[in-house]
Amino acid sequence: MIKTIIFDFGDVFINLDKVGALENALLNFKLDSIPEDLTHINSLYEMGLMDTSEFVEFYESSFPDVQSDKILEIWNSILKDFPHHRLEFLKALSESKKYKLILLSNTNDLHIEFVKSYVPFFNEFQSYFDVFYLSHEINLRKPNPDIYEYVLKQNNLVAAETLFVDDLTENTTAAEKLGIHTWNIDPAKEDVTTLFETKKELFS
Template sequence: MINTIIFDFGDVLINTDKATTIQTLKKLGLKEWNTDLSKLTERFEKGKITEAKFLSGFQKHIPNASLDDIRSAWRKFIADFPLKRLEFLQNISNNYRLFILSNADMIHVDEFEYQAGSSFFGDFYRCFEKVYYSFEIGKRTPDSEAFSYVINKHDLSPKRTLFVDDKLENIEAAKALGLKVWHLKVGEEDVTELFSKKIIRV
């Protein structure tokens, strides 16, 4: 029986808006997303580079944009956080061990906390035994070491742990380590349907 749930953050709990982010960056002069930007983003998500180095690295691809312009565009990735999802987490937090494991960078986390306000994000964080953002632990999914870090840190049983994510590569990595999984389909499913869809049977 499942006694632990590990949630991804973006598009599982909080909504994101990648399209607006890309549109805004293109208005600033970005021609297309490329491998260099993907590598830069991964390093930033792992906390391997500072915010300043991340933004200046981005600026090389859009030299006419200021660092503030780039930061502002990057913050647009964070959208709304439906209240029903917070209430859902609060309702199940007494019956399950809850964790977050997310490839989040510091700009996105700061934007979430700014938009949500201290009362909301305080209530949110209290639902979890521990929140793991990749930039804080230096590991990101789908690397197995990210999952193992949480499992070993809290002595979790993979077969009694459910991992919820919207990205197939992360789901497959978790499944390979023996975790139960729910590949949530964004726009078609909502995390609040966890029990009505019988992902977890009670």
């Protein structure tokens, strides 16, 4: 049934510290919660509708007491380790040639450049995918329906023959509305390497 597997990046392959990063931002920016204008700016940056210099300048002007290097440190603090066994899983999956493999990630230039600087096998990781979509490069982001429609159309995919793996419920719910099979993975309890055991009904 499944011919194509679409994977998210964060909390699927690379571990994230979403709670810690939020607490770090609130503490350093002296906020009780993230205001709507920051959320909007972050979304624009993820969609590549704002370049890095504009993004950093916005934070510098909004928080003049926080130095630019500290802003970058706060922004990248969400990124954690990339367990090597997940790379090995992806490598074996790629070499099996059984499925088309696509990465679909909401990310941004600062995060990707940071990951490249400390994950020595990032290029190898990327090479195992047939297509590698980063939100800031295609000007689309999850969970907006147009990003899933774009991937389906660009790759001539049949939704019913496609599985999407993502840790955020809003992202998998949006994909399901288009008829795509999903695995809403729980990074606290599950690991992507158990894909074929967890979703065995789709691969039998």
